[in-house]
Amino acid sequence: MPLHSPSLRRFVRRALVDTAGVEKPDRAQLASAFDTLCQRLRSGLQPLFGTAAVGALFMRSVHVAIGEYPWLADIVPKGQDSCTVHENARLGSLDVNTVHEGLATVLALNIGLLSAFVGEDLVLPLVQQAWGVSGSSGSEGVQ
Amino acid sequence: MSESRNLNINRLPSGVPKLDDILGGGWPEYSFNLIVGEPGSGKTTLAHQFMFANATPERPALYFTVLGEPTLKMLRYQRQFAFFDIEKVNSVIQFANLTDEALSNDLGKVFEAIVAKIDEVSPKIVIVDSFRTLIPETSTTGTTTVQEFVQRLATKLTSWEATTFQLGEYPEMEIRENPVFTMADGLLTMTQRVERNSMVRQVRVLKMRGNAPQPGLHTIRISDQGVQAFPRMLKPIEEVQTAVTRELISTGVSGLDEMLGGGTLRGNGMLIAGPVGSGKSTLAVQFVAEGVKHNEPGVVVIFEETIPKYLDQAKALGFDLDEMTRRGLLEMVYVRPLDLSMDETLYAIQAAVDKVGAKRVVLDSISGLEAALAPAFKEDFLESLYRLLGALTGVGITILLTVEVTEPYNDMRFTPHPISFLTHDIVLQRYFELDGELRSFLTVIKTRARDHSRDLRAYEVTSNGIVVGKRLSELRGVITAVPQARNSRDA
Numbered sequence: 200m201p202l203h204s205p206s207l208r209r210f211v212r213r214a215l216v217d218t219a220g221v222e223k224p225d226r227a228q229l230a231s232a233f234d235t236l237c238q239r240l241r242s243g244l245q246p247l248f249g250t251a252a253v254g255a256l257f258m259r260s261v262h263v264a265i266g267e268y269p270w271l272a273d274i275v276p277k278g279q280d281s282c283t284v285h286e287n288a289r290l291g292s293l294d295v296n297t298v299h300e301g302l303a304t305v306l307a308l309n310i311g312l313l314s315a316f317v318g319e320d321l322v323l324p325l326v327q328q329a330w331g332v333s334g335s336s337g338s339e340g341v342q
Numbered sequence: 343m344s345e346s347r348n349l350n351i352n353r354l355p356s357g358v359p360k361l362d363d364i365l366g367g368g369w370p371e372y373s374f375n376l377i378v379g380e381p382g383s384g385k386t387t388l389a390h391q392f393m394f395a396n397a398t399p400e401r402p403a404l405y406f407t408v409l410g411e412p413t414l415k416m417l418r419y420q421r422q423f424a425f426f427d428i429e430k431v432n433s434v435i436q437f438a439n440l441t442d443e444a445l446s447n448d449l450g451k452v453f454e455a456i457v458a459k460i461d462e463v464s465p466k467i468v469i470v471d472s473f474r475t476l477i478p479e480t481s482t483t484g485t486t487t488v489q490e491f492v493q494r495l496a497t498k499l500t501s502w503e504a505t506t507f508q509l510g511e512y513p514e515m516e517i518r519e520n521p522v523f524t525m526a527d528g529l530l531t532m533t534q535r536v537e538r539n540s541m542v543r544q545v546r547v548l549k550m551r552g553n554a555p556q557p558g559l560h561t562i563r564i565s566d567q568g569v570q571a572f573p574r575m576l577k578p579i580e581e582v583q584t585a586v587t588r589e590l591i592s593t594g595v596s597g598l599d600e601m602l603g604g605g606t607l608r609g610n611g612m613l614i615a616g617p618v619g620s621g622k623s624t625l626a627v628q629f630v631a632e633g634v635k636h637n638e639p640g641v642v643v644i645f646e647e648t649i650p651k652y653l654d655q656a657k658a659l660g661f662d663l664d665e666m667t668r669r670g671l672l673e674m675v676y677v678r679p680l681d682l683s684m685d686e687t688l689y690a691i692q693a694a695v696d697k698v699g700a701k702r703v704v705l706d707s708i709s710g711l712e713a714a715l716a717p718a719f720k721e722d723f724l725e726s727l728y729r730l731l732g733a734l735t736g737v738g739i740t741i742l743l744t745v746e747v748t749e750p751y752n753d754m755r756f757t758p759h760p761i762s763f764l765t766h767d768i769v770l771q772r773y774f775e776l777d778g779e780l781r782s783f784l785t786v787i788k789t790r791a792r793d794h795s796r797d798l799r800a801y802e803v804t805s806n807g808i809v810v811g812k813r814l815s816e817l818r819g820v821i822t823a824v825p826q827a828r829n830s831r832d833a
Contacts, residue, residue: 248413249439256414317417320428328432
């Protein structure tokens with residue numbers, strides 16, 4: 200799976216909306232949804248891959264995503280143990296669609312990086328399980 | 343009183359071809375096993391093969407990874423193997439990472455984490471990789487000693503009716519001294535070493551309670567199929583001996599048959615010794631083609647030429663080996679990795695023999711066979727050749743071996759190896775000079791249990807193969823390679 204797979208990003212964007220619980224989430228709702236999905240993903244992956252590996256991959260995905268969305272550097276967590284988005288003035292200044300796309304990119308890259316290592320057929324079921332999404336909206340949704 | 347009954351121990355297949363033979367039937371169910379060896383020796387792959395071969399909904403597996411190879415890397419590389427079945431992962435096979443617990447350096451915490459996961463998954467197969475990283479060098483960590491930890495773990499896993507494997511990097515010296523190893527039901531060591539440019543990997547079963555494993559070191563190879571084992575012994579020769587019809591069969595060269603007293607006996611080993619270019623391979627091809635002509639399948643094992651080249655050369659002599667292969671009457675085996683163990687070679691030949699039901703086998707040449715072996719196995723060359731010949735001739739297969747002679751012409755040794763005792767018939771090909779030309783002659787040195795010609799006969803390699811001519815009765819000193827006309831002495 201390419202790290203920049205558009206279908207994977209669409210899948211994550213949909214997951215953010217579903218987790219926010221509203222069809223058009225605002226910035227704060229997106230930030231909260233990101234926190235939830237990030238935590239669930241870690242909880243799902245850590246028993247298998249270990250805290251250090253999962254944290255390292257998350258930091259790497261943040262690093263790559265910042266290359267595409269430099270403003271992420273001001274709002275996404277710097278430590279590998281945290282998932283909490285900084286709801287600061289920088290976040291408030293951004294267009295909501297941009298926030299949606301940027302946060303989705305971080306999580307999509309995280310999943311993509313892991314898939315590059317061990318295969319998407321192993322990773323996607325873990326993601327679906329962690330996020331509580333079905334096969335139809337999960338793996339098939341990223342094809 | 344009730345009559346005593348022995349307990350039947352169920353054995354689980356290792357998932358590694360031929361390893362079950364070495365283990366004495368497979369891994370005993372519910373056993374607590376240690377697999378030890380240096381990094382890269384194949385422990386993780388061996389454990390995965392077992393897990394993927396045996397994990398089912400009724401027999402779920404739990405694989406703990408600790409501080410050694412990160413799970414991410416381990417899964418990445420294990421996925422390359424053919425046995426890795428993604429469908430089983432996270433369904434009947436669960437992976438669990440114990441890195442955080444191991445870093446706490448408290449064995450009590452590690453034990454609790456293992457127990458919690460076992461209670462959750464209820465596995466029937468448990469693997470801890472790597473055991474050594476779980477137990478640091480110090481004998482006591484936290485409040486739990488190493489021995490206590492292992493004892494508790496072994497008891498817990500046994501009570502869960504789990505077949506357990508602990509993998510670890512332990513040198514052999516430590517195995518003898520470390521009390522941890524006395525607790526194991528099974529103990530398998532895996533070694534690897536580089537000799538010149540050859541990688542030699544071997545396994546040894548040091549202990550296998552409830553089984554009768556094969557002793558000694560056995561070669562393994564790791565390919566995209568995973569680990570493959572080559573038990574050191576083919577079946578003992580006395581076990582494979584069957585009643586063989588001792589009929590005479592043609593070598594495919596009528597003049598030679600005549601010299602041999604009517605051909606060679608079925609189930610014999612015949613050695614063709616001669617210098618380079620003397621027609622040994624030609625004779626070998628005629629031998630196997632003669633069998634095919636009578637619907638006797640054959641195997642040609644070559645070590646020097648590639649198969650296409652060998653087929654071309656045979657075709658030039660009028661023998662279409664390719665067509666014989668297509669008809670299922672011939673199997674060509676090319677062996678030349680230069681780091682083979684003899685056992686791998688034996689199994690490759692045995693597989694080809696079984697495939698076509700061979701009655702005739704050609705080894706062309708045993709000089710090439712020796713060259714293909716890793717240096718470590720050359721010491722056992724003669725013994726291994728003896729086992730190979732015994733295993734094949736014992737079931738009535740007739741073998742023709744070629745060997746290149748490089749000694750001076752006035753030296754009558756047939757081969758650099760004292761192998762003549764291994765074969766029943768020996769035919770020697772030689773060059774000699776006559777009238778400014780290099781000519782060839784052959785002679786039968788030995789036939790076991792029957793009379794044979796002592797003639798030195800000229801022969802030619804023609805477009806139809808070897809044609810044996812008349813006895814060189816008009817020459818003397820032929821074996822010196824520079825004969826004289828017999829009448830020149832008389833003059």
